Amino acid sequence: MSNEFTVQQLLERVNGTRQGEEGNERVRQFTARIVSDLFRTIDDLDVSADEFWAATDWLSRLGGSGQMGLITAGLGFDRLLDIRADEADRQAGRASGTPRAIEGPLYIAGAPLSQYETRLDEGEPRGEVLVMEGRVLDENGQPVAGALVDVWHANEHGRYSHFDPSQPPYALRRRIETDAQGRYRFRSFLPPGYAIPPNSPTSELFEALGRHGNRPAHIHFLVAAPGQRLLTTQVNLPGDTFIDDDFAFATRDGLVVTLEPGTAPQGYESLGVTGPFTRVRFDFTLQRALHEDESKPLARMARVAG
Numbered sequence: 001m002s003n004e005f006t007v008q009q010l011l012e013r014v015n016g017t018r019q020g021e022e023g024n025e026r027v028r029q030f031t032a033r034i035v036s037d038l039f040r041t042i043d044d045l046d047v048s049a050d051e052f053w054a055a056t057d058w059l060s061r062l063g064g065s066g067q068m069g070l071i072t073a074g075l076g077f078d079r080l081l082d083i084r085a086d087e088a089d090r091q092a093g094r095a096s097g098t099p100r101a102i103e104g105p106l107y108i109a110g111a112p113l114s115q116y117e118t119r120l121d122e123g124e125p126r127g128e129v130l131v132m133e134g135r136v137l138d139e140n141g142q143p144v145a146g147a148l149v150d151v152w153h154a155n156e157h158g159r160y161s162h163f164d165p166s167q168p169p170y171a172l173r174r175r176i177e178t179d180a181q182g183r184y185r186f187r188s189f190l191p192p193g194y195a196i197p198p199n200s201p202t203s204e205l206f207e208a209l210g211r212h213g214n215r216p217a218h219i220h221f222l223v224a225a226p227g228q229r230l231l232t233t234q235v236n237l238p239g240d241t242f243i244d245d246d247f248a249f250a251t252r253d254g255l256v257v258t259l260e261p262g263t264a265p266q267g268y269e270s271l272g273v274t275g276p277f278t279r280v281r282f283d284f285t286l287q288r289a290l291h292e293d294e295s296k297p298l299a300r301m302a303r304v305a306g
Contacts (some may be wrong), residue, residue, distance in 0.1 A: 011039055022256070032154040066163075069105020070202045072247035074213065078102040089287075096139050097287040101233045103252045104220060104241050106160040107299045111150060111173040118174045119271060120188035126156045129277040131268055132257075133185030136178050136223060137285045144286060145183025147225035148297055150175045158194025175209060187271040190278060191303055193217045196247070206247070216240035221284070224297035228286035232299075235282060257282055 005013065005272065006191050015032040062068060072078055082100050089095050112118075138146040152173040156161050161171035172191075176184045186212040196202045196213030196214045206213045217237040224230050236243055243251055263279040296303070 007039065007043070009027055010037060011151075030256055040165045044213070046248050050232035058201055058204065065196040065201050067105075067197070067200060067202045070196055070213075071205070072252070073102060074100045074105060074202065074206065074211075076197070076249055078104075087271050093135055097229075097285045098223075098231055098233055098283075099252045099254045100231065101220075101255055102248060103228055103247070103300050104234075104250075106163055107152065107220065107222070108162045108170070108173060109299060111152070111170050111175045113148075113175045113177060115177050115185060116179040116248060117185045117271060118176055118187075120151065120153070120174050120186055121174045122168070122171060127191075128261075129187065129273060129275075130280065131185060131187050131271060131273065132219070132280040132282060133183070134281050134283040135182040136184065136225065137182060138228065138284055139285065139288055141178075141285075144225045145178060145182055147177065147178040147182065147184075147286070148175055149284070150222040150297070152220050153191040154186065154194050156189070156192065158192050172180045183298065184276070185271070187268075187273065190220065190237060193218050193242055209259075210244075211247065212242075212279070214242045214245075215248055216242040216251065216289060218250070222297065222299065223284045223286060224295065225286060226295060229294045230297060231284060231286055233284075235280075282290045 013095065014035055015028070017028070042052070049186070062071065073290060079102060082102060084102065088094075136149065138144055152160070155164070155167060155172055161173060172188065174186060176186060177282040178184050193214060193216045195215070196206065208260040217240045219237075220234045220236045222230065222232055233255060234250060236251050238256055238259060243256065256278045260279040260281070262276045265273040265275055265277065268277070
């Protein structure tokens, strides 16, 4: 057998299997498509050896940085998966409920659990006091008692606990179990947006692309209940410069909330509210789960890990 190959012969060898071996057909399908497309890219764009090895160095540094989730969001893959899921729901007649939005790479499981209400903020006030409240409902508008509302957002510097060692564990992260009326509420502060880390593999790519790496102010949620489809979403705060120019493409029209500044503190004393504050009211509507797997309260990486 000759060991001198044309490009096509090399590609066939790369995508082939050893005699008597089948491998994983799905993985082989992915690899064949990706490698074929990259071979074609190298040929079509006349990629030099230096450019190729610079790209592999960048990929190595990206893998070590823990920023893969920023790249997938910034290049549109996270929103693409949501678009495809939305279209599948429309075709299946399942278009009801609160819109989904990307999870992002900064979720941490196991946040402290509270009943009905909680405070995300700790210590001294760090901005304008926010209370967000509402209900978790099913497709028929009925309250879902005992639903788990997992909520997290960035601190006043645009950083998330666990990923920022200067913050206590689970800072600005809580789980809330809804009451018999399906209600939840929490106190925090109006969070800012944030930017991708400077001097990082992610920032290098976006500088080369001529794009910014900013996200508008937002709050993340995972909402779960038995028999209901897990909802992964986030709400945006109005007025942010980047609300219509999110580098992660995560803004959704139905998820931009209304702020109610100057709300009187009466009835919110249990949250430590003593003066006028900004209120947000938002109800989450869940779809009925078609099978048990749809209702598991698992974030994306825990779900694929089994």
